[in-house]
Amino acid sequence: MTAAATSPVPVDHDTLRAVAAGSFYDPHAVLGPHVGDGTVTVRTLRPLADRVVVVTADSRVEAQHELDGIWYALLPGTTVPDYRLEVTYADWTAVVDDPYRFLPTVQxxxxxxxxxxxxxxxxxxxxxxxxxxxxxxxxxxxxxxxxxxxxxxxxxxxxxxxxxxxxxxxxxxxxxxxxxxxxxxxxxxxxxxxxxxxxxxxxxxxxxxxxxxxxxxxxxxxxxVVETTYTWYDDTWMTARAQRDPHAGPMSVYEVHLGSWRQGLSYRDLAHQLTEYVLELGFTHVELLPVAEHPFGGSWGYQVSSYYAPTSRFGHPDDFRYLVDCLHRAGIGVIVDWVPAHFPKDEWSLAHFDGTALYEHPDPLLGEHPDWGTYVFNFGRPEVRNFLVANATYWLEEFHVDGLRVDAVASMLYLDYSRQAGQWRPNAYGGRENLEAISFLQETNATAYRRTPGIMMIAEESTAWPGVTAPTSAHGLGFGLKWNMGWMNDTLRYLREEPINRRYHHHEITFSMVYAYSEHFVLPISHDEVVHGKGSLYGRMPGDHWQKLAGVRALLAYQWTHPGKQLLFMGQEFAQQGEWAESRSLDWHSLDDDAHRGVQRSLRDLNEVYRRTPALWQLDHTPDGFAWLASDEADLNLLAYVRYGVDTPPAVVVVNFAGVPHEGWRVPLPTGGTWREAFNSDAEVYGGSGVGNLGAIAAEPVEHYGRPWSASIRVPPLGAVVFVLDEDGEPTPA
Structure with missing residues (x-):
């Protein structure tokens, strides 16, 4: 029988000094328990300690100081027991556990x-x-x-x-x-x-x-360090989510910057106030500007430093869970902006994380964004790609988020994005496409849809890149929806013109239907359109106060009835006059004005009509859901179109962007029968002039614009009317 050793498992002095300095790559090889000849050597680093005792269930073994704060004790036997360390300093004693006695937690x-x-x-x-x-x-x-x-x-x-x-x-x-x-x-x-x-x-x-x-x-x-203790109560929502196709349902989105909707609110405050407000207005979803932690509030969250941490500005991560839970229990979906395109250069964060270009691409022509002064992720590195793909699933699974709107996709797709000649590097085939970023986006979308059925991946992509919403199996990017930036730009440019000049820009308001089905679109009027000197929607409308408000109501009616889902940034629902600023709350005092309150009420009623009229959303992504009734009335600044659903009455929309009414205008109709005026943006209750059609019109067998049925109607100034075929009547086939 071999006698028990009387000295510790040997370690050379250079290694001990490195361990004592905390600079050794494998401290567990020295510290903690190590079996020797008949004994277990326990080493611990306890600088400034006066005494260390190793305590087991049946013994107390005095430790000896070895070098630079490293102590050792010899325990009998060759089995490592459960032990604690009793450490005495000058005037106090603590019993602590030893970090170095545990096996790796990463398998x-x-x-x-x-x-x-x-x-x-x-x-x-x-x-x-x-x-x-x-x-x-x-x-x-x-x-x-x-x-x-x-x-x-x-x-x-x-x-x-x-x-x-x-x-x-x-x-x-x-x-x-x-x-x-x-x-x-x-x-x-x-x-x-x-x-x-x-x-x-x-x-x-x-x-x-x-x-x-x-x-x-x-x-x-x-x-x-965070440990969630939250109990979810949105089982009904989550079960239904997994069983439905969100791209095919009604979707009207209220875009929110949490810090300036109403300043000073926590996640839990917002859970009640924001939920109540969105529910009252009838939106189906909220979209939150980036929630992940960001050091500079003025970036609105688009320069992320901690991708897995909801910003602490409004509370604990479980408080954010509570916000999502409350919205879900009210029947409201939650979309979060996600920013995988770039990250800030703060020295305490991701930049040069281990002293090298780790998360960022090491080539400055590929790894730096000239416009934003940020780094670009190295999308081709497996661990970096994993960091981002897992982050997408993290928000969808851990926080029950229903969709991610991916920011700045175009900046990821093109190697020459915002770069001059000589400032970018072609791909392996000599092209401008970022092949690694494309692969990353495809993997992210495929993973998200596979792991969490019922969610949405939405691209903010501003170019004509083909197949953004095509499946990855067909070599598309795999997004479910794409922001229609062309519709937004053309529409706002058209509306900026005085009504008398709009006849010369009529193609701008009709052009969206040329490509409406090339992708699955969301129609956005986002935060980017009401900042940086662009002004609010109200401020961009020509005319006096009444005309500006009427223009906003007409625009919203046009947006809500156009093929595609829709998104509106906060404050525009009541036609806020001032430009948005993240440093202050919305101009809620505007609602002291009956006219601004009328815009808000019109949007609430518009959301109600939208949700209970499947023709306005069932076939958003197929040509079967839309037909022009009158597209060339440029001199009248007028559009007329029909929206079709599946086994549901169609809806006819007439929009007048002229500053005068059109009395007795004959609207072509897709079928005979009685057509009820379901919405009129010019109703007096909204602050309009009250030009309408007394609730209903009867189709007449008078051919017009190639349609066998039509009716004479009153079209309000700067207004839109929506007619729905009366289900109680008997439609007459065209």
Whole structure:
């Protein structure tokens, strides 16, 4: 029988000094328990301690100081027992657990998937995750930290729990995965932390956690350990979501910047006030400008520093869950803007994360965005692509978000986007297409739709790139919907003209139907259209106060009845006069004016008519759902068209962008019967002049514009009317 060793498992002095400094790549090889000849050596780094005792279920073993704050104790036997450390300083004693006695929390399969760029639930492995382990001495609760930093020489965790001195929480390298890992007992939810990274240049850098689920309130920059305790109550919504095609249903979206809708509100305040408001106005969805943490509020969230953390400006991540839950229980979907195109250069965040170009492309011609002063992700690197693809699924799954609107897609698709000759690098085939970004977008969309049925992926894409909403199986990008920037630009340019001049620009208001079915479109009037000197919708309308408000009501009616889904930025629903600014609340005082309140009421009624008239949304993405009745009335500034549904009465829309009414204008009709005036933007209750058709019109067998049926109607000035075939009557076939 071999006698038990009387000295610790040997470690050379240079390694001990590196461990004591927190700069050794594998501290677990030295610290923690190690079996020797008949004994277990336990080493621990406890700088400034006066005494250390290793405590097991049946023994107390005094530790000896070895070097630079490293202590060791020899435990009898060759089985590692559950133990704690009793550490005495000058005037106090603490019993703590040992971070270095635990096996890696990142398993080999996880490491393999990260290397391959295929870990679809990356947030459960990397970042900070609270975990509890059982043991003979009782349960141990702490936080596992893991970070990808393949070019680091050493990594350690610093935070509240170690007075921001990281030597006692040095992490181990998990081989060629590039992942560094440490389980830290006693570190619980709410702890602030960063990673301290030793680069190849010998410099230490403190970095926020790329995978942090929470952050300090900006301008503070530390990451925060988060553990969700939220219980969801939206089971009915989520079950229905998984069974429906959201692209085929009614969709009117209220776009919101949370910080300026009503300033000073928390997520929980918004959960009640915003939900009540959106429900009252009848929108089907809200779309939130980016919620992920961002250091500069003036970026509106479009320069993200923590992709996995809802901004702490409005509360805890569970408070954001509560906001989504309340909207769902009210029957309102939630879309969040997502920004994978670029990220800011803040030195404490993703930029040069491990001392090298890690998340950003190392080539400045590919890795820097000249317009925004930001870095561009290296979309071809598997781990970076994985970081972003998993982030998309994170918002959809962890926060029950119903869709992601992907920002600045065009900047990702084109290598020469916003670059002059000589400032960009062609792809392998000499072209301008960013092949790696295309592949990334296809993977993101395919993964999101596969993992979470019933959600939407929406592209903000401003060019004529083909197949944005075509399936990836047909070599498309795989989005479900695309913002129709052409419709927005043409429509607003047309409406900027005085009514007397609009006849010369009539093609701008009809051109959208030339390409309306080339993609599956959303018609946006977004935040970008009411900032940077562009003014509000109200301010862009010509004429006096009454005419401006009438123009806004007519525009909204035209938008809501045009093929495609629709989106409106907050404040435009009551024709806010001033330009939007993120630093102040909306001009809610406008609603003291009956006329502005009338615009709001018109939109509420328009949403109601829209939702209960399937012809206005069932066939948004097919030519079968639309036909012109009159498209060339340029001199009258007038449009007339019919919307068809599936086994549902059609709707006829007449829009007059002239400043005068058209009395006795004959509208072609798709069928005979009685047509009820379901909506009139010029109704007196909205502040209009009251030019209407007494509730209904009767089709006459008078041919007009090639249609065998027509009726003489009153068309209001700067107004729109919607007629729906009376279901109680008997339609006469055309």
């Amino acid at each position: 080999e399969l996880d490491r393999y998937l990260v290397r391959e760029g295929r870990h679809e639930q990356l947030w459960q492995v990397l970042g900070a995750n609270v975990r509890t382990y059982d043991g003979q001495l009782g349960p141990v609760r702490g936080t596992s930290f893991a970070v990808w930093a393949p070019n680091a020489r050493a990594v350690r965790v610093v935070g509240d729990f170690n007075h921001w001195q990281g030597a006692t929480h040095a992490m181990r390298s998990l081989g060629d995965s590039g992942i560094w890992e440490l389980y830290a007992p006693g570190v619980d939810a709410g702890a602030r932390y960063k990673f301290e990274i030793l680069g190849a240049d010998g410099s230490w850098r403190q970095k926020a956690d790329p995978m942090a689920k929470g952050t300090e309130v900006p301008p503070a920059t530390a990451s925060v």
